[in-house]
Amino acid sequence: MTEPRWFEDGRLRFGLGIENTFVPQARDGERAIDEYELTEHYRWFAEDFRKAAAVGSEFLRWGVPWYRIAPAPGRWDWGWVDQAMESLVEAGLRPIIDLLHYGTPLWLEGEFSNRDYPDRVAEYAHRFAERYGEVAVDYTPVNEPMIHALFSGEYGYWPPYGRGERGVVDISLALAEGFVKTQHAVSSVLGDRAIFVHVDAGLRYTGDLEAHEHRIDAKRLVSQRFLVEDLATGRVGEGHELLDTLRANGAPDDLLAWFRDNAVQPDIMGVNYYPRHSTEVFELGIHHGGGFADPRPSFDAGVEGLSDVLNLWWERYGAPVMLTETCVTGTVEERIEWLDDSVAEIDRLRAGGMPIVGYTWWPLFDMYEWTFRHSSGPRADHLLTMGLFDLVETESGLARRRNPTADRFSHHATAHRLHSNGTQGTHAARAPRP
Template sequence: MREPWYRDGRLHFGVGVENTFVPQSSSSERPIDEYVLTEHDLRWRDDLDLACAVGSDFMRWGIPWHIVNPQKGRWDWSWCDRVMERFGEIGLRPIVDLLHYGTPTWLENEFLHPDFPEFVSEYASRAAERYATVATDYTPVNEPMIHALFCGEYGYWPPYGRGESGLVALSLAVARGFVRTQHAIVEQLGTAATFVHVDASMRYRGDVDAPEHRDTARRLTHQAFLVEDLVTGAVGDGHALVDLLRSHGASDEDFAWFFENQVKPDVMGVNYYPRHSTELFETGIHHSGGFADPRPTRDDGVAGLAEMLRQYASRYGAPVMVAETCVTDDIPTRLEWLDSSVQAVRDLRDDGLDIVGYTWWPLFDMYEWTYRHSQLPREAHLLTMGLYDLVETEQGLARRRNPIADRFAEFARQEDREAAEMARPVSDVG
């Protein structure tokens, strides 16, 4: 049997297409469907070709659950079928996000519906079976702790939970669906399945030892890993958050179920944004840390990236990859981050850390989540992040290649050359 891609010794370069889906709406909230906002739903064929044009080995790409499962018991895979067929035609490896924040609109109470784990695992099973010849790499839940925070603690996205009780309820529900999803995929694909678990880096610095911040900073530091700790069966007596979980309804039976059904990452994906991943505590100043009242952040650059990669590798005993990174800024600033972050990853590999991938996110620009609570046109929420700029034209959103794409392609080609050189028989060298 061929070795999986993440064991071939290479640093794989890839991109992602932003696939946040929060399709629920109200009189004051617009649905978010990044595929519609960026017109990827229309331009998907060209977009996949753009990924190949910059030398990508893989693309992190999400199935829109709310589209393929528009009503309970009804399935429509027609759009995804065409995209998946194109992945196969051009030889671009999809790493499939199955859940990137949103559930179908028919699923009442979203993640807290009592049958959510059953519904999401059925969806995963159907997808894995349908696309078995094209897709074997899956991310069951992208950034599960962001799900728990935005949907469970901050009351920002459905089902609008708040506080510690909401956080615990969402964490347990998302984690149970996560586990059921991974098992469902294994039932379809067996040992061919590869699982890239992905979560957001969350670092806390500043006055973390100040009396008014010490307990909160300690909780948040452990909380950043909560869902991954649950799904890998690591939560029980002795876990730093076990008392918090128990005080909000988690039981020993819950912990036993996660232990008995634990799932592991083949690759641990780390999302790191230098300007957002490190939050600061300040003496005498209180911030809720919620989306509406964020703590200040500090850019710790590649030092923060290296720390988080090492920490995830050590905590979960798996190869790691940079699953998302970029800065939202002008071209020179983005180029500087691309150069420095790729060099940091290469230095860590030279030091023996098993890093298997680097993902620039996203392939093309995206629109900020604030679009949901705004009445302004989409262009007011544009985030300049991509290898390709999104440009408004009379024909819709054009993709304009920028110098970051050229530099990214240079890095990818360099890796290809080095891999080819390493693969040459000894008799061919010299």
């Protein structure tokens, strides 16, 4: 008999992530973004991993800077990743590898729109799995593919700066093809050992969805949030709500058939949810373009929104679900309140039968907002207070200063682990407020 995989034992595991957005392409008025560089993770990686383990994290969602390890076609530089992977495992963390968390190599002209993109990203995934497959078997082929598609294909905000419905369709098709080929590439190396954690943003829309000025756009967005995952998992066929949109924007029937014939499935369906930002509001009589530069207003949907997105993605894809990113940007007290409330909601949903296998606070330490790309000011102007550890500027670089959110995370992680071992406590236990 095949032994159960780690997520099949019924436990809720607590983990962390380190923000790893990479948009290395620059142009006039736009700086490159590399969160590892901004947060000095390239320097402090070993310390960061030890901090994650020390607060009770069992797994770490951790991304690979593809653009750095592939500085030129056919050239591979694994030196820093070798060191980081060794340190990550030494810290006792289970890595869930973000193979693509935005960004492509600088030499890949046209980025996601390059016709060679799907094969290039699959080659990179294959090489990574060959090199690290003994210590890393959990993979996210592409983090938040619909955010990729929106930012790079519809909003014109990130390379290759596509716009409109045609742009988002083109980038979605390319991302989905790369997604499928990546998963097959990793499977060809690891076989049944490979575990795939698909991850997308828990996008929600509310308000005047039926208003004349919003009806068409809102209907498309509600369906479109699943588009890349639906393509990759072979769900786009006759009767799919976006089939006509895809065909009208140039999607060839033979490519759509290829997706169905080569479909991949998640072992775990990950959903990223931020209570204050994941729910966009359509307002009667007011038009917003959507996107980072011209956002629709959002509101704090709290645990109601969390329950909604986990249910939606579970029911649609049928795999166990994981909360793969969550936090609030705010004071320590606000962070702790959301941590308590969201863990309690996860416990409630699990008690009701939803197979939730993981909870991920994102990120371990603070990060810098993507607005840094369009600014000329210092990184400190773009600090987002989100972490268990504060980033503090010092003469010797960025210090990681533990705050009480880390203590609360550690409490929840420990309580759930002890409860699952039958030794003491309850998974709903709460520590006293600081």
